[in-house]
Amino acid sequence: MASFQKLKCLNNGRKRSAVNELITMIMMIIKHQIDCFINLNGGDIKQLEIKEENMEGSSSQSGGTSTNTAPGNSENNNSLSYKTILYENMYNNRILLKLEEDGFITPDEKSKELIKELSEIKYLYALKVLFENLQNEFSSQVLANLLEALVDTPFNHYSKESVARLELHLRTLVTVLERICFSPIVLSKELRDKVYNSLAKFAEIHRKTTQVIEIGLDNNFRRNFNQFNQQSNNQDEQIIKKRNYNIDFLLIHLRDTLHSLRDDEARFQEIIRRIRDLLKTALNITPGILTIAGINLPNDCSILSMLTQIRQSLSFKYPVASYYVDWRIMLIIQNNLFIWSESSEKIISKKFSELVLMEYIWSFLEGEWVNAADKSILDSQTKFDEVSNKVVKSLKNAGGFLNELAGNEPIALPHTLWFGILDLAQNLIQRSSRIATYGLCYYLAIESLNKAPSNFIQFKSIELLLHLYNVDNKMFSMIEIDFDQYTQKLSENNLEDSLENFRNLLTFVKEKYHEDLKILSNNTGKGKEGKGKSLNQNSYLKKKQTSNSNILDVIADEITCPINSEPTDQLCILKCQHILAISNLKKLKQKICPNCREKIEDNDIRYLPQNSIYKNLYTKFFESGHILPSIELENSDQLYDSDDSDNSEFDFILIKNSNISSSLLSRITKKQHPTYQNIIKEINEKHYEKAESLCKEFLNFFPKSYSLRCILAYIYRCLNNYEQAHLYLEEAIYLNL
Ligand SMILES: [Zn+2]
Structure with a gap:
């Protein structure tokens, strides 16, 4: 790197004047190195394409950038990855292809065939895939018939496999019912009651299969079964340990959805329409908010304020469980985003x-986290178990549907929304091929695990993490360490019971996940070589490893405005798919994209809020140097007198937007980390000795922070201690090599 060579030369003599220049350059280099690092490690990562275009070579390319947003192109390279198995299942499902060969072309024709084999897992899976593709359209008769058939499918035995089958069955049922929700179909009262009453049947199957797993298939089933019936307390305890909570969640979701559909589909359609319109406005898909010519830029278009609006206007005719309002809003948002992007x-x-979807997911979970005190880990487990038993009973109560017509709010598991949102994240991982999305889901799962108030949330967080690990076991190889750290935390807090509990849960979820994978890999043609073998991690030999690429870097990169070079919360995305901070969009003198110079038209700007993600990852961004503290330099103009002509991409941006004077040092970020504010305050007041000692103190907490070293260097420069300034700069460079 040419600019680095230059740094070396500066070692000889003229240190004094050089250090000023150095500070500027080093900030640039730090940014640059992060980008280069990502580029080196992820040549085939799709979302880095934009960055590569900017960074490759030093000639700034202009015009002609087309961003490939079609799914799947890069996936074809990793022919043996788990991701491919997922992909094969979703886009090349063996059974669906076979049906096509046999002349069943339309989605209706396919589902009419699949309906005949609903008790077989592979057909069930194909059906789910068929319905998850929102491009496929179905006639209302097929939808209703399918709903009925799924309710009538017999479960005549209980085994380990039938747990996996039950989950898949209910997921398919949910998928079909969601289709009905989003289409103008009114179900007959008979069918709706029939589906509702089937929930009791599924709850009973759930209970029985859970017992089978608990007891173990090696033992005599009947004998143990009787034994457990005599010790009913013990039995409950046993069930909780190896419970597939996904099924509990799906049953509650089905119950409440049927509830909300009752009698008043027109109202339901109205809710969908309103949320869609609000979302369109908030994202500027219906142009109006974001106009670069005027001053109509949004200040309060955050997701939260939008949600408050929706919540206030949303009510169901019959009472639904309280989590369900937010849950339904989230499902409608997700549905719209998928349809808009896949159409x-x-x-x-x-x-x-x-x-956008990730931002909504974070935003909803943030609300859930506020209510969960993170030091009282698992103290609500007992309460959860109580409620859980009640929910099962209410589902099993045959007349439940009529009873609830009386108008009482149905009982739901604590943190159902939290669980559901994590489930959506898991679903998104399957659809996505973007590392930033995986990374955001990773932080989501870790945060949820750390704050988990019950086994319920622990279960889902573990499952999500395992899922990520299977998508990319190199990149997410740290999850075992995360599990260790979590158990450590439990033992440090003397939560022996919870610790034991968690270990059992972890083992169980791993086994369960393994079973699910079997279903998946058996469904593709590639599973031929043997059932167990294809699950072996080692067999997923990837041609191109994405290892070592720092997940946080990828996330930060995605929401980094090219003008101030750091992650930002209020962004917009241009037609060319480049992003820009809204505040900078306002300031652009020439309305062209700073990256590719494409002309910016009002109608092509989409509002991209990232407030929740930014807020929740702020500390991480800061510690890793993606966000630098703001320092007002008294002589910031002078910093750009130097002839760093080889930093052309920076030059380009700086010259283009000279009115913003976006020096890397003099930027003002709104939300400063509180621990750093004092340092900055002292610097601004020119109390450099005080700032120095504070800075060194904080360096103990963040020993690897290079941004802190850069500040220290700056402080020493102000103290005329060029030796020390130089030392810290070198350390900073070293940390980033
Ligand atoms: Zn552009």
Whole structure:
């Protein structure tokens, strides 16, 4: 790197004047190195394409950038990855292809065939895949018939396999019912009651299969079964340990959805329409908010304020469980984003749809986390178990549907919304091929695990982490360490019971996950070589490893405005798919994209809020140097007198936007980390000795922070201690090599 060579030369003589220049350059280099690091390690990562275009070579390319937002292109390279198995299942499902060969072309024709084999896992899976593709359209008769058939499918035995089958069965049922929700179909009262009453049957199957797993298939089933019936307390305890909570969740979701559909589908359609319109406005898909010519830029278009609006206007005719309002809003948002990004018109790009969806996911979970005190780990487990038993009983109560017509709010498991949102994240991982999305899901799962108030949330967080590990076992190889750290935390807090509990849960979820994978790999043609073998991690030989690429870097990169070079919360995405901080969009003198110079038209700007993600990852961004503290330099102009002509991409941006004077040092970020504010305050007041000692103190907490070293260097420069300034700069460089 040419600019680095230059740094070396500066070692000889003229240190004094050089240090000023150095500070500027080093900030640039730090940024640059992060980008280069990502580029080196992830040549085939799709979402880095934009960055590569900017960074490759030093000539700034202009015009002609087309961003590929179509799914799947890069996936074809990793022919043996788990991701491919997922992909094969979703886009090349063996059974669906076979049906096509046999002349069943339309989605209706396919589902009419699949309906005949609903007790077989592979057909069930194919059916789910068929319905999850929102491009496929179905006639209302097929939808209703399928719903009925799924309710009538017999479960005549209980085994380990039937747990996996039950989950898949209920997921398929949910998928079909969601289709009905989003289409103008009114179910007959008979069918709706029939589906509702089937929930009791499924709850009973759930209970029995759970017992089978508990007891173990090696033992005499009947004998143990009787034994447990005599010790009913013990039995409950046993069930809790190896319980597939996904099934509990799906049953509650089905119950409440049927509830909300009751009698008043027109109202339900109205709710969908309103949320869709609000979302369109908030994202500027219906142009109006974001106009670069005027001053109509949003200040309060955050997701939270939008949600408050929706919540206030949303009510169901019959009472639903309290979590359900937010849950339904989330499902409607997700549905719209998927449809807009997958439809042939491509109203929005897949990248944009995922970024927005992730922000909503974070935003909802943030609300859940506020209510969960993180030091009292698992103290609500007992309460959870109580409620859980009640929910099962209420589902099993045959007349429940009529009873609830009386108008009482149905009982739901604590933190159902939290669980559901994590389930959506898991679903998104399957659809996505973007590392930033995986990374955001990773932090989501870790945060949820750390704050988990019960086994319920622990279960889902573990499952999500295992899922990520299977998508990319190199990148997510740290999850075992995360599990260790979590158990450590439990033992440090003397939560022996919880610790034991968690270990059992972890083993169970791993076994369960393994079973699910079997279903998946048996469904593709590639599973031929043997059932167990294809699950072996080692067999997934990837041609191109994405190892070592720091997940946080990828996330930060995605929401980094090219003008101030750091992650930002209020962004917009342009037609060329480049992003820009809204505050900088306002300031652009020439309305062209700073990256590719494409002309910016009002109608092409999409609003991209990332407030929750930014807020929750702020500390991480800061510690890793993606966000630098703001320092007002008294002589910031002078910093750009130097002839760093080889930093052309920076030059380009700086010259283009000279009115913003976006020096890396003099930037003002709104939300400063509180621990750093004092340092900055002291610097601004020119109390450099005080700032120095504070800075060194904080360096003990963040020993690897290079941003802190850069500040220290700056402080020493102000103290005229060029030796020390130079020393810290070198350390900073070293940390980033
Ligand atoms: Zn552009």
